[in-house]
Amino acid sequence: MSSNRVAPVAAPTGTVGGVLLAFGLVYFFWGSTYTAISIAGRELAAPLVGACRALLSTVILTAICLARGRRLRIPAGVAWRLALVGVLMMSCNNVLLTWAETMVPSGLAALVIATTPILVALIEMMLPGGEAINKRGWAGILLGTIGIFALVWPSLGHNAPAGDRHVLAYGVLLVAALAFAAGSVLSRRFAFKVDTFVATGYQVGAAALANLTVATVGGNFRTATWTRSGLLAIGYLSLFGSVVGLSAYTYLLKHVPVTKVATYAFVNPVIAVLLGVFLLGERMQRAEVLGMAIIVAAVAMVIFSRVKRGGEDATA
Numbered sequence: 001m002s003s004n005r006v007a008p009v010a011a012p013t014g015t016v017g018g019v020l021l022a023f024g025l026v027y028f029f030w031g032s033t034y035t036a037i038s039i040a041g042r043e044l045a046a047p048l049v050g051a052c053r054a055l056l057s058t059v060i061l062t063a064i065c066l067a068r069g070r071r072l073r074i075p076a077g078v079a080w081r082l083a084l085v086g087v088l089m090m091s092c093n094n095v096l097l098t099w100a101e102t103m104v105p106s107g108l109a110a111l112v113i114a115t116t117p118i119l120v121a122l123i124e125m126m127l128p129g130g131e132a133i134n135k136r137g138w139a140g141i142l143l144g145t146i147g148i149f150a151l152v153w154p155s156l157g158h159n160a161p162a163g164d165r166h167v168l169a170y171g172v173l174l175v176a177a178l179a180f181a182a183g184s185v186l187s188r189r190f191a192f193k194v195d196t197f198v199a200t201g202y203q204v205g206a207a208a209l210a211n212l213t214v215a216t217v218g219g220n221f222r223t224a225t226w227t228r229s230g231l232l233a234i235g236y237l238s239l240f241g242s243v244v245g246l247s248a249y250t251y252l253l254k255h256v257p258v259t260k261v262a263t264y265a266f267v268n269p270v271i272a273v274l275l276g277v278f279l280l281g282e283r284m285q286r287a288e289v290l291g292m293a294i295i296v297a298a299v300a301m302v303i304f305s306r307v308k309r310g311g312e313d314a315t316a
Contacts, residue, residue: 019256022248026264030249031271033241034106035279036233037098043230046098047211048220052234054090054208057242061201064243070195079202081190086203088183090242091210096176103169105282110272111147111292112173117262118144118302119181127185133302140301147298148174150291187253196254200247265299 040049065072074082101109118141124131133141148170192199215221252261269292276282284292 019252022251023264025244025248026252027267028271029240029245030264031110031268032275033237033245034101034110034268034272035275036236036241037094038101038106038109038276038280040230040233040237041098041102043227043233044224045215045218045220046095046102047215047218048224049098049234049237050091050095050211051208051215051220053094053237053242054204054211056235056238058201058205058208060239060243061197061204061247064197065195065201068197070198072198072201074194074198074202078190078192078194081186082192082194082199082202083206085183085187085190086206087210088179088186089246090204090207091214092179093176093183094207095211095214096172096179100169100172100176103165104173105276105284106280107269107273107276107282107284109169109173110269111295112170113177113180114265114269114295114299115144115148115174116177116181116184117265117299119178120184120262121302123181123185127189137302140298142298143301144295144298147291147294150294184253187250192254196247196251200243200250203250204242204246262299262303265303266296269296 037049040053044052062072097109097113121131121133121137122141125133194202249261249264273282273284273292
């Protein structure tokens with residue numbers, strides 16, 4: 001089984017029903033996970049949340065694979081690539097995101113993570129055989145930078161410690177977004193010829209080991225206070241955020257061009273902001289609302305302006 005070839009820009013098309021269902025699952029459940037992450041992060045340390053979430057997800061995915069008669073054994077070369085992608089997406093991204101949401105509202109965290117497609121575009125541009133970025137794309141990147149500045153501006157205007165925490169949180173979120181972007185690009189280029197649930201199981205399993213190690217070394221289990229709301233949030237994240245959401249995302253990366261897959265970045269922040277307002281009582285300042293509009297517009301410009309290596313429009 002070959003795993004070294006670079007995937008083409010346009011992936012094979014999946015069934016219409018399967019693709020639409022996968023988009024709906026990614027749109028809603030990944031948007032709602034920001035609320036669950038905020039709840040879990042208030043109760044438990046970020047590495048412990050990541051460890052429990054990934055461990056439970058691994059158990060669920062393994063059970064699904066066994067029930068479907070899927071073979072769990074895969075070549076070592078494929079396994080370590082899946083593990084790398086999983087650690088980037090489910091360890092670096094999720095743990096940092098959970099930590100950051102203890103400092104800023106979930107809606108704002110979702111907006112910063114929404115810049116992931118911009119980072120994907122920049123990474124692809126720098127890799128051999130990657131997609132170029134035209135003038136409109138560069139304009140979108142500039143606009144996205146302005147949007148991030150608009151989000152940070154209210155915090156820069158205050159000398160209170162909370163302002164410093166917000167700036168730190170935005171920096172952490174950008175690193176989290178970069179980790180997820182790198183994982184997405186690698187997943188695309190590795191072109192895994194593995195069952196979706198098996199691939200997701202290896203990814204989440206590797207993240208579970210990484211998160212468990214960090215949580216254990218950091219003494220998070222000794223200081224943990226287990227609450228009903230925290231456990232329910234972890235359960236939701238495990239089942240819907242990791243198992244359902246990541247499986248749907250992996251399916252889309254196999255069957256839909258990455259420029260279309262990246263449209264989740266438009267929808268997730270809107271869902272996260274609405275749920276944050278109605279369920280968590282979060283409020284946004286005017287500058288932050290402006291930053292939201294700018295970032296969404298910037299992401300749209302970048303996604304729909306990327307071109308193929310030869311200059312052919314990738315969104316045609």
